[in-house]
Amino acid sequence: xxxxxxxxxxxxxxxxxxxxxxxxxxxxxxxxxxxxxxxxxxxxxxxxxxxxxxxxxxxxxxxxxxxxxxxxxxxxxxxxxxxxxxxxxxxxxxxxxxxxxxxxxxxxxxxxxxxxxxxxxxxxxxxxxxxxxxxxxxxxxxxxxxxxxxxxxxxxxxxxxxxxxxxxxxxxxxxxxxxxxxxxxxxxxxxxxxxxxxxxxxxxxxxxxxxxxxxxxxxxxxxxxxxxxxxxxxxxxxxxxxxxxxxxxxxxxxxxxxxxxxxxxxxxxxxxxxxxxxxxxxxxxxxxxxxxxxxxxxxxxxxxxxxxxxxxxxxxxxxxxxxxxxxxxxxxxxxxxxxxxxxxxxxxxxxxxxxxxxxxxxxxxxxxxxxxxxxxxxxxxxxxxxxxxxxxx
Numbered sequence: 001x002x003x004x005x006x007x008x009x010x011x012x013x014x015x016x017x018x019x020x021x022x023x024x025x026x027x028x029x030x031x032x033x034x035x036x037x038x039x040x041x042x043x044x045x046x047x048x049x050x051x052x053x054x055x056x057x058x059x060x061x062x063x064x065x066x067x068x069x070x071x072x073x074x075x076x077x078x079x080x081x082x083x084x085x086x087x088x089x090x091x092x093x094x095x096x097x098x099x100x101x102x103x104x105x106x107x108x109x110x111x112x113x114x115x116x117x118x119x120x121x122x123x124x125x126x127x128x129x130x131x132x133x134x135x136x137x138x139x140x141x142x143x144x145x146x147x148x149x150x151x152x153x154x155x156x157x158x159x160x161x162x163x164x165x166x167x168x169x170x171x172x173x174x175x176x177x178x179x180x181x182x183x184x185x186x187x188x189x190x191x192x193x194x195x196x197x198x199x200x201x202x203x204x205x206x207x208x209x210x211x212x213x214x215x216x217x218x219x220x221x222x223x224x225x226x227x228x229x230x231x232x233x234x235x236x237x238x239x240x241x242x243x244x245x246x247x248x249x250x251x252x253x254x255x256x257x258x259x260x261x262x263x264x265x266x267x268x269x270x271x272x273x274x275x276x277x278x279x280x281x282x283x284x285x286x287x288x289x290x291x292x293x294x295x296x297x298x299x300x301x302x303x304x305x306x307x308x309x310x311x312x313x314x315x316x317x318x319x320x321x322x323x324x325x326x327x328x329x330x331x332x333x334x335x336x337x338x339x340x341x342x343x344x345x346x347x348x349x350x351x352x353x354x355x356x357x358x359x360x361x362x363x364x365x366x367x368x369x370x371x372x373x374x375x376x377x378x379x380x381x382x383x384x385x386x387x388x389x390x391x392x393x
Contacts, residue, residue, distance in 0.1 A: 005390060006036050006037050007038070007097040007389055007390070008037070008040075008094065008095065008097045008098070009039045009040070009096065009097065009100065009389065010099045011025055011029050011039070011100050011101075011102065012041075012043070012087065012099065012101045012102065012110035013025050013041075013042075013071075013102040013103050014043065014105045015044050015072075015073060016046050016054050019218070020127060020160075020184060020298065021102055021128070021298075023184075023186065023277060024125070024127065024160070024184045024185065024381070025102045026041070026054075027185050027186070027382065028100075028378075028381065028385060030062075031378060031381075031382035032382060032385075032386060033060065035382075035386065038064075039063055039064065040063075040064040040065075040066060041063060041064070042067075042068065042071070042090070042110075043065070043066075043067055043071060044067065044068060044069065044070070044071030044072050045067060045069055068083065070083035070086055071083050071109070073103075073105055080109060084109050084112060084113050087109065087114070088113040088117050091117035091119055096119055097119075097120055097121060097389070097393045098120070098121045098122075098389045099111075099114035099121075099122050099123070100124070101114070101124045101154075102125050104129075107124045107147075107150060108147070108149075108150045110124075111124055111150045111153045111154045112150060112153050114153075114154075120392075121156075121389060121393050122153065122155055123154055123155060123156045124150070124156075125157075125158045125159065125160065126157060126158070126159040126164045126165075126168065127160055127184070128296060128298040128319070129164065129298075129319075131143040131171065132295075132296045144171050147168075147173045148172065151173050152174075156388070157179050157180075158181070158182045158385075159180070159182070160181075160184040160298040160299045161181065161183075161299035161320025162320070162323060163319045163323065164298055164319070164320065165179040167319075182381060182384050182385060183381065184298070184304075184376070184381065185376055185377055185378030185381030185382065186304065186305065186378055187281075188308055188372070188373070188376050188377045188378070189377075190278075190281040192308050192309070192369065194281040194284050194285035194308075194309040194310075195285045196285050199282075200282055200283060200285075200286045204245060204270045204272060205270065206243045206270060206286070207243070210241055210242065211239070211242045211243070211288050212242070212243050212287045212288050212289075213232070213242060213243075213245070213287065213290070213291055214244070214245040214246070214286075214291070215228060215244075215245075215246050215248070215291050215292060216280060216283070216302035216305065216306075217247075217292065218248050218249070219252040219253045220250040221252065222294060222295050223252075223294045224293025224294045224295060224316075225252060225256055225293075227293040227340070228244075228246075228293055229259050229269075230344045231351075232265060232268070232269060233265055234344050234347070234348035235351055235352060238352045239352055242351075243268050244269045245270050245272060245286065245287060246269070247272045247275050247283050248274065248275075249273050253271070256271075281305070284306055284309045285309055287306065287309075288311060288355065288361075289306075289311060289312050289313065289314065289351060289355070290303065290306035290311055290312070290313040291313075291314050291315075291351075293347075294316075294318075295316065295318060296319070297318065297320065298319060299319070299320030299321070299323060299324065303321060303325060306368075307324060307325075307330055307331070307368035307371060308368075308369060308372050309369075310366070311368075312330075312331050312354060312361060312365060312368065313330075313331040314332045314334070314347065314351065315331070315332075315333055316333065316336045317333040317334065317335055318336055324368075324371060324372060326367075326371070329367050329368075330368035330371050331364060332350050332354075334346055
């Protein structure tokens with residue numbers, strides 16, 4: 001979409017590590033800058049093992065990037081008020097037409113500051129919930145109370161999955177009319193064209209003819225590795241030729257390596273570490289299946305990436321996953337339950353079934369690819385949001 005009217009847009013997010021919310025934000029900002037809008041990205045610093053997305057973006061002269069140490073992920077009695085006053089002053093000085101916040105912390109502080117600065121159109125995207133069943137009740141109470149207050153200080157809220165909207169409405173954050181689904185965009189063509197790479201096999205020391213089951217996620221609590229590693233061990237009792245490829249890094253890296261060694265499966269489990277976003281399609285191209293057992297997610301980008309590459313995903317039927325993993329058609333969804341042993345048995349059994357049935361695999365692969373082909377392209381996402389901005393400013 002090309003438009004003669006150009007807007008001043010500011011995106012706000014706490015950090016730009018390698019992750020779904022961050023890639024979504026960056027694609028939106030870069031695409032709108034390329035369309036000729038005046039776009040600024042405000043973010044905190046991004047230390048640690050989870051990677052940092054801004055190196056390449058900083059080379060794009062069309063996108064302005066402002067980093068402030070006051071925007072941090074953790075609750076802080078010192079930094080949070082400082083971030084609010086920094087943003088309020090920044091918004092007033094720059095007279096933005098649109099302020100678009102992302103992630104829970106930046107969403108609360110940023111919306112309050114933008115509303116107090118009389119920004120014409122204040123919006124927020126829900127990429128995942130701060131409140132969830134696995135959080136302490138007192139924390140959930142604080143998060144929900146803050147989200148309800150912030151929802152009154154913006155004009156519209158987008159969500160990367162309908163499940164996110166349903167959860168917000170059920171939690172009485174805001175009425176359904178305030179929400180709209182905008183699926184999270186990516187470089188979809190890179191995944192549609194992904195194919196097996198002998199170089200990746202050689203680098204990761206995976207036999208060229210071995211079935212490969214992968215994951216693309218931070219090595220972090222709640223990302224499902226307490227299911228992944230035991231299920232890998234279980235599947236190897238049925239199919240000892242399967243190899244597992246874990247793409248990502250994080251605080252659980254050393255712990256997971258030790259667990260793999262203790263189970264005696266270190267020759268079949270390969271840790272790729274942190275991979276640059278442009279390299280991810282090459283790794284997905286070398287997978288046959290994707291296991292994604294995160295218990296707290298919006299709509300998992302790695303699942304969409306696997307589907308686009310014609311790989312079959314398996315996930316819990318939580319959050320937005322069932323919107324793209326249609327059970328038995330594009331992949332498998334499992335009901336989340338506390339009986340971990342039965343869950344692990346089901347993961348192994350369904351994976352073995354699929355690896356042993358090429359006709360079923362091919363049908364699911366084709367169905368999944370068509371399901372995500374168009375709606376997850378980042379240009380489409382940017383066009384939808386641009387129209388939203390222009391219609392409301």
